[in-house]
Amino acid sequence: MIRHSKSTVSPGLLNIAILVVVVAVLYLARELLIPLAYAVTLSLILAPAVAWLVKLRLGRVPAALLVMGMAMAGASATGWVIFNDLIDVANQLPEYRENIHKKLEAIRAPNTGAVGRAAASVKELGKELATPPAPVVPPPAGDRAGRHAAPIVPSRPLPVQVVEAPANELLSMRDMIQPFLRPLGVFGMVLIFSLFLMVGHNDLRDRLFRLVGVSQLNVMTQALDDATRRVSKYLLLQLLVNAAFGALCGTGLFLIGVPYAVLWGAVAAILRIVPYVGSLVAAALPLILSLAVFDHWMRPLLVFLLFVILELVTGNWVEPWLYGTHTGVSALALILTTVFWTVLWGPAGLILSTPLTVCVVVLGRYVPQFAFLHILLGDEPALVEEAQFYQRILAMDDQESRAVIDRYLTGHSLLQLCDSVIVPALTLAEHDRHKGELDPDREQFLFLSIREMLAEIPDKAAKPELADAEAAGDAELAPPSGRILCIPASDEADEVTAAMLALLLERSGCVVIAFAPDPGLQQLAFVQPAADDIFCISALPPFAFSHARRLSHKLRERFPKTRIVVGVWGFAGETEQAMQRFQTPRPDKLVTSLADAIQAVLNPAVSG
Numbered sequence: 001m002i003r004h005s006k007s008t009v010s011p012g013l014l015n016i017a018i019l020v021v022v023v024a025v026l027y028l029a030r031e032l033l034i035p036l037a038y039a040v041t042l043s044l045i046l047a048p049a050v051a052w053l054v055k056l057r058l059g060r061v062p063a064a065l066l067v068m069g070m071a072m073a074g075a076s077a078t079g080w081v082i083f084n085d086l087i088d089v090a091n092q093l094p095e096y097r098e099n100i101h102k103k104l105e106a107i108r109a110p111n112t113g114a115v116g117r118a119a120a121s122v123k124e125l126g127k128e129l130a131t132p133p134a135p136v137v138p139p140p141a142g143d144r145a146g147r148h149a150a151p152i153v154p155s156r157p158l159p160v161q162v163v164e165a166p167a168n169e170l171l172s173m174r175d176m177i178q179p180f181l182r183p184l185g186v187f188g189m190v191l192i193f194s195l196f197l198m199v200g201h202n203d204l205r206d207r208l209f210r211l212v213g214v215s216q217l218n219v220m221t222q223a224l225d226d227a228t229r230r231v232s233k234y235l236l237l238q239l240l241v242n243a244a245f246g247a248l249c250g251t252g253l254f255l256i257g258v259p260y261a262v263l264w265g266a267v268a269a270i271l272r273i274v275p276y277v278g279s280l281v282a283a284a285l286p287l288i289l290s291l292a293v294f295d296h297w298m299r300p301l302l303v304f305l306l307f308v309i310l311e312l313v314t315g316n317w318v319e320p321w322l323y324g325t326h327t328g329v330s331a332l333a334l335i336l337t338t339v340f341w342t343v344l345w346g347p348a349g350l351i352l353s354t355p356l357t358v359c360v361v362v363l364g365r366y367v368p369q370f371a372f373l374h375i376l377l378g379d380e381p382a383l384v385e386e387a388q389f390y391q392r393i394l395a396m397d398d399q400e401s402r403a404v405i406d407r408y409l410t411g412h413s414l415l416q417l418c419d420s421v422i423v424p425a426l427t428l429a430e431h432d433r434h435k436g437e438l439d440p441d442r443e444q445f446l447f448l449s450i451r452e453m454l455a456e457i458p459d460k461a462a463k464p465e466l467a468d469a470e471a472a473g474d475a476e477l478a479p480p481s482g483r484i485l486c487i488p489a490s491d492e493a494d495e496v497t498a499a500m501l502a503l504l505l506e507r508s509g510c511v512v513i514a515f516a517p518d519p520g521l522q523q524l525a526f527v528q529p530a531a532d533d534i535f536c537i538s539a540l541p542p543f544a545f546s547h548a549r550r551l552s553h554k555l556r557e558r559f560p561k562t563r564i565v566v567g568v569w570g571f572a573g574e575t576e577q578a579m580q581r582f583q584t585p586r587p588d589k590l591v592t593s594l595a596d597a598i599q600a601v602l603n604p605a606v607s608g
C-alpha cells in the first residue's frame with residue numbers, strides 16, 4: 001500500500017512564497033501595471049465629478065468624456081501658463097549676469113590670507129602628484145668625458161575625433177522627438193485606461209465579484225469600499241496639503257520680494273505630488289532666481305529658510321498626522337514603503353507609493369492569509385495596553401511598564417486601569433505560571449512591581465472610581481454600614497487582585513480589611529465578622545471557580561448570615577450559568593469585574 005504523505009509546508013511559508021511571487025509579477029509586469037496604477041488613481045480623482053453628472057441624468061459615457069476633456073483642458077492650460085512664465089524667467093536671467101558672476105566669485109576660495117595660501121599649496125601639490133615624471137634615457141655607450149645626450153621624449157598619439165555627417169531635417173526631428181515618445185505613450189495608456197475605468201466602472205466591479213466568488217461578496221464589498229474611501233481621502237488630503245503648501249510658499253516669496261512668487265507657489269504645489277524629491281526641486285528654482293536677482297545673501301537665505309521650515313513642519317508633523325489618521329497606514333510604514341515602491345517601479349513608484357500601500361493594508365485587513373501586512377503597515381497599536389504592560393514586566397523593565405500605566409491613566413480612572421490593564425495582565429501571568437512558562441524571578445518581579453504601582457498611582461488617576469461604578473449601573477451608590485473583608489481565593493495573584501479591590505473600595509468610602517491567602521480562615525478569628533459585614537472573595541482564572549467554590553462553602557458554613565460576593569475576574573461567560581457551578585450553598589453574588597464588585601458592595605438593593 002502506498003501512503004501519500006501530507007504536505008509539510010507551513011501556511012506561513014506558503015504565504016511568504018505567494019508574496020514573493022506577487023512582488024516578482026509586480027516587477028516584471030511594471031510596463032503595464034504602472035500606467036494601470038496611474039489610471040486607477042486618476043479615475044478615483046475624477047469619479048465624484050462623473051457620479052455627479054450621472055445623477056443629473058447624463059449618460060455615463062458622455063459624463064466620463066466631458067469630465068476627462070475638462071480635466072485635460074485645465075491641466076493643459078495650467079501647464080501652458082507655467083511654461084510661458086518659466087520661459088520669461090529664463091529670458092530675464094542674462095540681465096542679472098553681474099550678480100551671478102559676483103556670487104560665483106564670492107563662493108570661490110580667495111587667493112589671499114592663510115586659508116587661501118593653504119588652498120593654493122594643496123592645489124599645486126596635487127598638480128605635481130598628478131603629473132607623471134619624464135622618462136630618463138641612458139646615454140650612448142660611446143659617450144665619454146661627461147657628455148650627456150639630450151633626453152628623448154616619446155611622441156604622444158594624436159587624438160582622433162569621429163565627426164558624424166550632418167543630419168538632414170527628418171533625422172534631426174527624429175532625434176528631438178524620440179525622448180518624448182515613451183512618456184507620451186505612457187500618458188496615452190493612462191488616459192485610455194482611465195476613460196475605460198470610469199465608463200465601465202459597474203461592469204468591472206461585477207466581474208471582480210464574480211471572479212472571487214459569490215460567497216465572498218460581503219468581504220469583497222467591504223474591502224473595495226474601504227480601499228476606495230481611504231485612497232480617495234488620501235488624494236483629497238494631499239490636494240489640500242499641497243495647495244496650502246504652495247499658497248504659503250507663494251505668500252512668503254512675495255513678502256521676501258522674489259519675482260514671480262505666484263509661479264513658484266504653483267510649481268511647489270504641483271511638484272509636491274512627488275514625495276521628498278518634489279520639494280527639493282520646488283525650492284531650488286526660486287532659490288537660484290533669488291541668487292541671481294538680489295545683490296546680497298540675506299534674501300536667498302530667507303528663501304532657503306522658508307522652504308526648509310515649511311517642509312519640516314509639513315513633512316514631519318502635518319502629513320504623518322493627516323495621512324496616518326485617515327489612511328490607516330503608520331508614519332514609519334509610509335517611509336519604508338516609499339523606498340520599496342521606488343526600488344520596484346522607479347519614479348512612478350515614488351509618486352504612487354501611498355495609494356499602493358493603502359491598498360496593501362486593506363488587503364491584509366480583509367484577507368486572513370495576508371493579515372501580517374495589516375499588522376506591520378497599519379496604524380493600529382501592535383499590542384493592547386495589557387499586553388504591553390505584561391511584556392514590559394516580563395522584560396523586567398520597570399520604567400517602561402510604569403510608562404504604560406501613566407499613559408493609560410491620562411484619560412482613565414484607577415478602576416478602569418485595574419479592570420482593563422492590570423487584571424488581564426495578571427490573568428496572562430497566571431496562565432503562563434500554570435503552564436510552567438513563567439520563571440520564579442519574573443513572577444516575583446511581576447507581583448512586586450504591581451504592589452509598588454498600586455501604592456503609588458492612586459493620586460495620578462484622572463477620574464473618580466465611584467463615578468465610573470455609578471455610570472455602569474442605575475442606582476446611586478453609598479458605602480455600607482459594615483466592613484468589607486477582601487479574601488484571596490488561593491495564591492499571590494488572587495491576593496494582588498484582592499488588594500486592588502480593597503484599594504478601590506477604600507477610595508469609595510468603605511471600611512476595608514484585606515487578607516493574605518489563608519485556606520483555613522484562621523485570620524478571621526482576629527476580626528470577628530458580623531452580619532452586616534461583606535465577604536469579597538477574589539479569584540483569577542484558570543482555576544478560579546474551584547478555589548472560590550471551596551472558600552465560599554467554608555465561609556457560608558461558619559458565617560451563614562454574612563453576605564458573600566465572589567469575584568471571578570475576567571470571566572467572559574454568563575454569570576447565571578456560572579453560579580450553578582458553586583452548588584449549594586451558593587454565594588450571594590457573582591461578579592466578573594471590579595466595577596461590578598463595587599456595585600454589588602455599595603448598592604444595598606443587590607441580592608443573590
